[in-house]
Amino acid sequence: MSDANKLPDGAIPAATLVIMRPSDDGGPDEILMVKRAANMAFAAGAVVFPGGRIDPDDYLVASRHGYGDSDADGAGRVAALRETLEETGLAVGWPALADADVPAVRQALLAERLLSEILDERGDRLALDALVPFARWCPNFKEARTFDTRFFAVEAPAHGHELTVEEAEHSHIFWAGARETLAMADRGEVSIIFPTRRNLEKLAQADDFAAFSAHAAAHPVELVTPWIEEREGESHLCIPGHLGYPVTSEPFERVRRG
Template sequence: MAEAEAIPAATVIVMRDRAGKPPELLMVERAQAMSFAAGALVFPGGRVDPGDRLLAALFAGDPDDIAARVAAVRETLEEAGVAVGLDVPLAAIPKLGRRLYAGEPMGALLEKAGGALRIDALTPFARWLPTGMRHKIFDTRFYLARAPDNAEPVVDGNENVRVFWAGAQAVLDAADAGEAMIIFPTRRNLERLATFASFEQAVADALGHPVETITPWVERRDGIDHLCIPDHLGYPVTAEPLGQAVRA
């Protein structure tokens, strides 16, 4: 059976600072019925749609990167009701999210609402592309975004069953206690995010490391197969025993 073709996708790590405490991240729990990462805690995101590419054509720059940013903005609003990368009236956000989820084009909706995209509000953080899978493979670009003031996430009730704010270490602790499931890329990103004391620190780290496509590989170390990633991209943990790694 041939390996699946990679699907372009994007996700947003939405962060909000807390005085004297580590930042919190916006997390969603995927529904058990989903074909990819069912039941896992993930950052909001999804595949890049043709409509995202149409909107991306209005901006200068790498069209694939811009389309992924547009998709990240759209998916975060659809999945969690949180508007990052958007200038839009606060009262319009719930209606926008519902109509986007129903399939209406974002460009037309923003025009009606008097809003605009702010793709520069997203900072590239990472890019992950696994290989060797026979299920869906996503070529996923990760972005950082500051949480809007008074952002109140909302469960979409279809793709996810829970949406909440939590510190990176708290999510890792929940997974280690068997109270949550996180897949390999999410765990590695949470470990990296747990080292930051603020959103500004996370952005500085992202700008200080090149965004290279991360394709994990299997390597035998001390007689045990490990799933590995490069060690120069800012991740504090770069290998995990293959038998312990959770893959979607």
């Protein structure tokens, strides 16, 4: 499509994080998933990766870590780490933050303290380069808000505390392999929106973080804006075929868009 990379007006910059850890049974890596609360305006009740909007302070933090003042990739990395800590209590990419300090820092962020101020007070730096960029999506569905979302993957850090959801936005948290989550969705046990399904399918091609990092490096990160196309008399929602996705279309009637 000639306009596939055109960013819709009013799109909200956002970032999401795929956190991968080895499974106990030696199978494919598990991924941290959260279930959105049923009263949310976007993707209510859906299972998603942690993440959220990119805030102005995220650009400031990124600039202090060597990224440009307006570098959306750097700000996206910060937002992905910050939102993950707020939503799950997992401090990714923050090596100096001890388990014992996580609850206080999380609550400070939820109380709208700026991450830049917290980092300054602690004298800490984030490990932003640990994140692997692998996708950027901006679906333009009439039924849902429009987000320009950058996707990153990272290895799960060691932690000794229980992870809990931020109840204002989420109702459940769990670890599961990409193939396992897709199977749960196929059985009707969880609901996933179109971008999450396509990216879980992409993740399912690799058994661990190292293999997925290699897969990500082999494919470009380009803006994905799905489009509708008629195929054999049926409307399909489609994405480009050169970005490493094993499934690039789905009948429109089956798609959950938001």
